[in-house]
Amino acid sequence: MSYNLLKGKRGIIFGALDEHSIAWKTAEKVHEEGGTFVLTNAPIAMRMGKIKDLAEKTGSEIIPADATKVEDLENLVEKATEILGGKIDFVLHSIGMSVNVRKGNHYTDMNYDFTTKGWDVSAVSFHKTMQVLYKKDAMSEWGSIVALTYMAAQRVFPDYNDMADNKAYLESIARSFGYFFGKDKKVRVNTISQSPTPTTAGQGVKGFDGFIAYAEKMSPLGNATADECADYTLTLFSDLTKKVTLQNLYHDGGFSNMGVSQQVMEAFVEKE
Numbered sequence: 188m189s190y191n192l193l194k195g196k197r198g199i200i201f202g203a204l205d206e207h208s209i210a211w212k213t214a215e216k217v218h219e220e221g222g223t224f225v226l227t228n229a230p231i232a233m234r235m236g237k238i239k240d241l242a243e244k245t246g247s248e249i250i251p252a253d254a255t256k257v258e259d260l261e262n263l264v265e266k267a268t269e270i271l272g273g274k275i276d277f278v279l280h281s282i283g284m285s286v287n288v289r290k291g292n293h294y295t296d297m298n299y300d301f302t303t304k305g306w307d308v309s310a311v312s313f314h315k316t317m318q319v320l321y322k323k324d325a326m327s328e329w330g331s332i333v334a335l336t337y338m339a340a341q342r343v344f345p346d347y348n349d350m351a352d353n354k355a356y357l358e359s360i361a362r363s364f365g366y367f368f369g370k371d372k373k374v375r376v377n378t379i380s381q382s383p384t385p386t387t388a389g390q391g392v393k394g395f396d397g398f399i400a401y402a403e404k405m406s407p408l409g410n411a412t413a414d415e416c417a418d419y420t421l422t423l424f425s426d427l428t429k430k431v432t433l434q435n436l437y438h439d440g441g442f443s444n445m446g447v448s449q450q451v452m453e454a455f456v457e458k459e
């Protein structure tokens with residue numbers, strides 16, 4: 188259903204790799220709601236991904252940028268404002284990657300070069316993106332910046348590995364930069380803490396199937412899907428949430444406030 192919530196709004200969407208990506212679903216829905224945007228991803232993901240199909244479908248242009256490289260981000264922001272014809276109203280940072288997770292290194296046996304790389308991609312890239320937007324004064328007043336995160340930033344999920352630390356750092360950047368963006372430019376900055384979701388990044392986590400099944404049984408509303416995450420993100424891009432900022436917003440079917448559910452308990456009750 189379309190409400191024209193984003194009519195006339197211009198944005199940048201990071202991180203659409205394939206049709207499972209949360210950023211992909213968000214781009215489709217932003218398009219349905221009347222928003223225009225440029226798509227961006229790391230040059231390597233362009234070759235692997237299907238981003239061209241999404242660009243065609245949504246009438247958008249693609250500007251490659253490695254989100255760890257400030258010069259790429261500067262080029263992205265300059266080109267995006269040119270192509271879209273004005274300042275940016277919304278930005279989605281939907282980027283995450285841990286080299287330790289990819290290589291199967293245990294949390295107690297990290298390679299710190301990998302740790303630094305994953306931190307740069309997953310967390311510092313959010314600061315870099317905002318710093319470029321801030322310095323170039325590229326955001327419209329009452330614009331909205333959203334990054335995606337996971338509850339391992341607050342609670343222990345052992346196999347989430349160093350991504351837990353990266354997400355904690357990312358959420359902190361949202362608050363710290365959000366202060367300056369709010370005060371100086373009237374721009375809001377929030378993170379959405381999403382349920383486990385079957386995407387390329389999600390499935391890279393060891394034991395993901397168990398993870399997702401457990402969360403489903405714990406959450407009174409069940410896990411939130413990528414589609415539903417896109418819907419929620421749209422509300423944060425719209426003018427209906429202008430005074431929401433510096434928040435980490437749980438979009439997880441209620442999981443984050445649960446202790447135990449009947450369904451999970453039943454798995455431990457001995458059958459007579």
Ligand SMILES: NC(=O)c1ccc[n+]([C@@H]2O[C@H](COP(=O)([O-])OP(=O)(O)OC[C@H]3O[C@@H](n4cnc5c(N)ncnc54)[C@H](O)[C@@H]3O)[C@@H](O)[C@H]2O)c1
Nearest residue numbers: 202204208209232254282283335336383384386387388389
């Ligand atoms: N899938 C889940 O279970 C889940 C749960 C909560 C939060 N999240 C977060 O949602 C976001 C999107 O992930 P997803 O699940 O849609 O997976 P995804 O694999 O589809 O998206 C991750 C994206 O990050 C991009 N990326 C990696 N390195 C980059 C770089 N250097 N520069 C620019 N882009 C780069 C990838 O190309 C990819 O498009 C991530 O921040 C992820 O941590 C995912």
